[in-house]
Amino acid sequence: MKFGKLGLLAASAAMTVVSTAALAAEQYIPSLVYRTGPYASGGVPLADGYADYFHLINERDGGVNGVKFKVEECETGYKTDRGVECYDRTKENATIYNPWSTGITYALIDKVTADKIPFLSMGYGRTSAADGRVFEYIFNFPSTYWNQATAIVQYIANELGGTDQLKGKRIGYIYLDHPYGKEPIPTMDILAEKFGFTYDKYPVAPKSMTEQKSIWLQIRKTKPDYVIMWGWGAMNATAVKEATNIRFDMSKFIGNWWSAGEDTAIPSGDKAKGYRAATFHGVGKDAPVFGDLQQHIVDKGMASGDGSKIGLVLYNRGFANAAYVVEAVRKAQEKFGNRVMTGEEVRWGLENLDLTEERLAELGLTGLVPPTKVTCENHEGLSPAIKIQEWNGSGYEVITDWIPAMTQVTRPLIEQDAAAYAAEKGITPRSCN
Amino acid sequence: MEALNALFVTPFVEIFDAPWFFMEVLTGGLMAGVMYSLVALGFVLIFKASGVFNFAQGVMVLFAALNFVGLMDAGVPMILAGIITIAIMVAVAFAIERFVLRPLVNQEHIILFMATIGVAYFLEGVGEMIWGTDVRPLNVGIPDDVFFVGDAMIQQSDLFAAVVAGFLVVVLALFFHYTRTGRALRAVADDHQAALSIGIPLNHIWVIVWSVAGFVALVTGIMWGSKLGVQFSLSVIALKALPVLILGGFTSIPGAIVGGLIIGAGEKVAEVYWGGFFGGAIEEWFAYILALAFLFFRPQGLFGEKIIERV
Numbered sequence: 128m129k130f131g132k133l134g135l136l137a138a139s140a141a142m143t144v145v146s147t148a149a150l151a152a153e154q155y156i157p158s159l160v161y162r163t164g165p166y167a168s169g170g171v172p173l174a175d176g177y178a179d180y181f182h183l184i185n186e187r188d189g190g191v192n193g194v195k196f197k198v199e200e201c202e203t204g205y206k207t208d209r210g211v212e213c214y215d216r217t218k219e220n221a222t223i224y225n226p227w228s229t230g231i232t233y234a235l236i237d238k239v240t241a242d243k244i245p246f247l248s249m250g251y252g253r254t255s256a257a258d259g260r261v262f263e264y265i266f267n268f269p270s271t272y273w274n275q276a277t278a279i280v281q282y283i284a285n286e287l288g289g290t291d292q293l294k295g296k297r298i299g300y301i302y303l304d305h306p307y308g309k310e311p312i313p314t315m316d317i318l319a320e321k322f323g324f325t326y327d328k329y330p331v332a333p334k335s336m337t338e339q340k341s342i343w344l345q346i347r348k349t350k351p352d353y354v355i356m357w358g359w360g361a362m363n364a365t366a367v368k369e370a371t372n373i374r375f376d377m378s379k380f381i382g383n384w385w386s387a388g389e390d391t392a393i394p395s396g397d398k399a400k401g402y403r404a405a406t407f408h409g410v411g412k413d414a415p416v417f418g419d420l421q422q423h424i425v426d427k428g429m430a431s432g433d434g435s436k437i438g439l440v441l442y443n444r445g446f447a448n449a450a451y452v453v454e455a456v457r458k459a460q461e462k463f464g465n466r467v468m469t470g471e472e473v474r475w476g477l478e479n480l481d482l483t484e485e486r487l488a489e490l491g492l493t494g495l496v497p498p499t500k501v502t503c504e505n506h507e508g509l510s511p512a513i514k515i516q517e518w519n520g521s522g523y524e525v526i527t528d529w530i531p532a533m534t535q536v537t538r539p540l541i542e543q544d545a546a547a548y549a550a551e552k553g554i555t556p557r558s559c560n
Numbered sequence: 561m562e563a564l565n566a567l568f569v570t571p572f573v574e575i576f577d578a579p580w581f582f583m584e585v586l587t588g589g590l591m592a593g594v595m596y597s598l599v600a601l602g603f604v605l606i607f608k609a610s611g612v613f614n615f616a617q618g619v620m621v622l623f624a625a626l627n628f629v630g631l632m633d634a635g636v637p638m639i640l641a642g643i644i645t646i647a648i649m650v651a652v653a654f655a656i657e658r659f660v661l662r663p664l665v666n667q668e669h670i671i672l673f674m675a676t677i678g679v680a681y682f683l684e685g686v687g688e689m690i691w692g693t694d695v696r697p698l699n700v701g702i703p704d705d706v707f708f709v710g711d712a713m714i715q716q717s718d719l720f721a722a723v724v725a726g727f728l729v730v731v732l733a734l735f736f737h738y739t740r741t742g743r744a745l746r747a748v749a750d751d752h753q754a755a756l757s758i759g760i761p762l763n764h765i766w767v768i769v770w771s772v773a774g775f776v777a778l779v780t781g782i783m784w785g786s787k788l789g790v791q792f793s794l795s796v797i798a799l800k801a802l803p804v805l806i807l808g809g810f811t812s813i814p815g816a817i818v819g820g821l822i823i824g825a826g827e828k829v830a831e832v833y834w835g836g837f838f839g840g841a842i843e844e845w846f847a848y849i850l851a852l853a854f855l856f857f858r859p860q861g862l863f864g865e866k867i868i869e870r871v
Contacts, residue, residue: 167792334800337788337793337797341831341832341843393695
């Protein structure tokens with residue numbers, strides 16, 4: 128059974144690059160995935176969720192206004208060079224890209240802009256791409272790393288009884304020593320100064336992800352009030368394991384949304400109970416859309432995997448990402464007609480996306496996808512927020528309502544960084560009025 | 561002046577101010593070093609017997625652990641799962657000898673090295689095909705609590721790893737020095753052609769040594785897998801063995817252990833007391849600096865064999 132499915136997977140991977148001319152009647156969605164290599168445990172559920180939602184729309188609704196989606200995967204192995212190669216091989220007729228990698232995102236920003244193909248780095252990538260005046264084709268809604276950092280600090284403040292209680296507190300910040308892990312540091316610096324807390328930085332070298340003893344010994348010595356983690360891959364599980372080893376209070380250990388997968392806590396099992404992490408989408412499979420998924424996809428044997436990953440954190444993230452893309456195409460069709468949309472038209476759809484609670488309820492996505500409104504000026508969406516989820520020994524439960532980010536702190540930084548990028552690249556920011 | 565103070569005064573003041581914490585760092589480093597040594601052992605075994613730097617050693621650790629945990633998840637009792645996995649690793653050794661090494665006898669070492677890169681990709685792909693990519697928790701009953709010596713906290717699992725590593729080293733050292741097969745292994749390592757000329761069956765020796773390396777990979781995989789869960793990133797732990805090999809020598813089993821202990825303790829102490837000065841995350845490169853410092857005085861590694869080339 129497994130061999131059969133994997134054989135099909137291998138065959139489809141081999142056929143990834145087909146002539147896209149034949150796909151002209153379908154909305155072509157190249158999917159840059161990493162189903163192999165050290166990061167595959169995260170990459171597989173992301174890719175499965177992403178593909179399954181498009182298949183659901185095709186099977187249940189016959190596509191969007193009769194236009195079906197054609198999803199084709201290209202394996203990146205989470206490597207930037209292979210991601211760029213995948214892009215070059217699949218860009219003809221491509222609707223949108225989301226490569227699930229900050230490294231690939233940075234490498235492709237100029238290319239997709241030149242090729243006029245929109246790019247949705249949902250919850251990763253370059254934060255300042257939120258300024259749509261400079262980054263016309265890059266989107267990063269429903270939130271960014273900088274805003275996530277502010278929302279996590281806000282959550283800590285809420286627990287303590289208000290932002291004034293942050294004064295004098297000590298926070299440990301453990302992060303992958305990589306542009307991704309360093310991304311929120313300027314924001315943390317500002318927050319530390321603004322609220323009067325101190326924070327100690329603990330970088331984890333990528334090749335030492337699985338050995339963090341020295342870091343956790345320091346944490347045991349400095350006894351921070353909270354630890355925030357910006358990790359990925361095996362770094363997450365190692366950190367949680369080491370935290371349990373030193374008997375750190377897991378309810379004071381908060382991961383970001385890439386440290387929020389089940390693979391982060393599973394190796395520690397019950398000992399990780401209480402571990403918390405941010406999320407910008409729902410967990411579990413309570414959303415009504417999962418009933419349709421079972422009926423139209425899983426029961427027909429059409430799921431990307433064996434169906435066991437449905438409802439997992441990263442599966443839901445891929446699923447939510449696809450939902451945004453579908454709604455952007457639908458929005459674009461309202462303006463340009465019921466046919467296959469070009470990259471430029473989908474970009475318009477993304478910039479005019481307004482997913483209200485009512486619309487999400489119609490789609491069966493209530494509780495899974497946050498309401499989001501995107502504009503020409505603001506590609507992050509107007510209401511970035513997180514929820515906090517807690518590990519219960521076998522899965523995550525959401526324990527808070529939406530915690531809004533401190534956009535008044537981050538938006539000036541975003542605009543400042545985007546302006547610097549524009550100056551460096553000789554870009555004249557467009558007017559959104 | 562401030563920099564000199566941070567480098568040469570503050571760390572030592574901190575050590576004297578909190579000696580128990582220093583003991584904890586040192587012990588933690590030594591225990592981490594034992595885990596590195598387990599990985600390095602697999603490299604040493606194969607290099608010792610065939611002169612090949614086995615790029616696939618990290619993937620062999622992953623592959624062995626994947627089979628072991630996969631069988632256990634399928635309901636196979638632990639002991640039986642271990643035996644079946646050892647049989648699988650022996651079969652892998654046979655296949656590598658027959659299809660990779662035998663056609664390359666007497667080729668340059670770099671060619672054999674390249675072949676092991678192919679073996680690494682092959683094993684990783686096969687492991688993924690059979691067992692998938694999920695993280696699998698592994699519980700073989702290794703004690704996982706802590707105890708205190710004074711104020712220093714010690715992990716029972718680390719201590720267990722140290723005992724296992726020590727046992728492995730003793731067994732392997734005895735095997736290499738006091739058995740006929742062990743001596744044959746060393747002869748093959750010195751010179752393939754010469755070993756063949758005196759009737760040592762090269763093919764059998766290679767199968768044996770790759771099988772033993774497969775067994776060591778299984779033990780290593782179980783130790784690391786118990787700690788992190790069995791996942792594909794286990795293959796990258798091989799990188800932690802490189803400075804250990806440089807320091808200990810590629811041909812010495814005790815060298816792998818002593819090298820691991822020095823690297824483990826050195827990098828942890830450096831990270832905790834000097835990491836802040838350099839911005840943190842220094843243990844990755846500090847291990848290599850430490851190894852290179854030793855090489856300055858012992859180019860063949862701490863316990864490596866001195867190579868004498870006659871002109």
